[in-house]
Amino acid sequence: MDIIFFVVGLGLLIGVVLSWGFKTLPKEKWQMVAAFPREKLDQGQWRGMNLTWYGLLSANAYTFGVIMAVILAASAGMPIFVLVLVTVLLLAVTIPASKIVARIVEKKKATLTIGGALFAGVVTAPWIIMLVNATLGTAFNFHLPVAVMMACLSIGYTFGESLGRLACLSFGCCYGKPLSRCDAPTRKLFEHFNVVFTGETKKVAYASGLAGEKMIPIQIITAVIYAISGLVGTLLFLRGFAETALVETLVVTQVWRVVSEFFRADFRGERKFSMYQIMALSAIAYTIAVLAFFPDPEVAVSLDNGFKALWDPGMILFFQGVWVVSFLHSGRSTVTASKISFHVVKDNI
Structure with missing residues (x-):
């Protein structure tokens, strides 16, 4: 297999996957993929393990x-x-x-x-x-x-x-600083290139209270x-x-x-x-x-x-x-x- 063809193809594949992830994954529904019951609680409910x-x-x-x-x-x-x-x-x-x-x-x-x-x-x-x-x-x-x-x-x-x-x-982990706490040049640089996390169970929310804010991506x-x-x-x-x-x-x-x-x-x-x-x-x-x-x-x-x-x-x-x-x-x-x-x-x- 031609080396250049392999490297270019690999780059395109990774690029497609990363592009999808950048647009999709900060949203709230993309934190839990599944949950299954572990033990029964009161009123017909079960305590679940989140995957x-x-x-x-x-x-x-x-x-x-x-x-x-x-x-x-x-x-x-x-x-x-x-x-x-x-x-x-x-x-x-x-x-x-x-x-x-x-x-x-x-x-x-x-x-x-x-x-x-x-x-x-x-x-x-x-x-x-x-x-x-x-x-x-x-x-x-x-x-x-x-x-x-x-x-x-x-x-x-x-x-x-x-x-x-x-x-x-x-x-929502390993997150950058919120733009509201950055200096003016940094805010200008990332004004149109940032990430916003949604969901109260993401780490950015429960650890720092920064859900919904524009952050350095x-x-x-x-x-x-x-x-x-x-x-x-x-x-x-x-x-x-x-x-x-x-x-x-x-x-x-x-x-x-x-x-x-x-x-x-x-x-x-x-x-x-x-x-x-x-x-x-x-x-x-x-x-x-x-x-x-x-x-x-x-x-x-x-x-x-x-x-x-x-x-x-x-x-x-x-x-x-x-x-x-x-x-x-x-x-x-x-x-x-x-x-x-x-x-x-x-x-x-």
């Missing part, structure tokens, strides 16, 4: 990021079963870290942080790859280039984070910047510049992470320069240090091999498993509840 669009969209983003990482890694000739193992080990670190880090930084047990999960993944990824090389690699005679594998993971993360901003628009800006970075990284990787792709995606995403927090209004800890910003800069420095010890080797890349890896029945089941685990992790709302009642429609008897 959120945040969880569904996050699961989509997680899975898409994993798919992209697998395509690129398989294109570089890495064994499929090893890709699955590395991905599972990393998800075993990053998924719990998204809650643990948020609890430490924000002192809230029902909050998730992608920034904290990313930092945990960056720190542990080289060691996981080296562990796999030292064990299975020795037994089955293969070697995963650390820089190449990290480039695949970084590009996958960048795409996943871009699409994951749709989840934030749905839940930080989630939209982030999604676009990350999507472009992911596309550039993909092109660089498929052209054989894995190390450059790694640095490009990591620097763009983490520098923007630092900058964007100055335009956000949601709680990020007590510090003016938050722990998440410190983690972002530390992730860049750590990765550059890792690359000094594991320079980028020459790797032949074939996109056709990457797509062949997707059609393996085991890989399809693996992707489905990633989606289910991700949805169960982030889709069950712990900050909202519901009451459900059932009745018979007599006219249809």
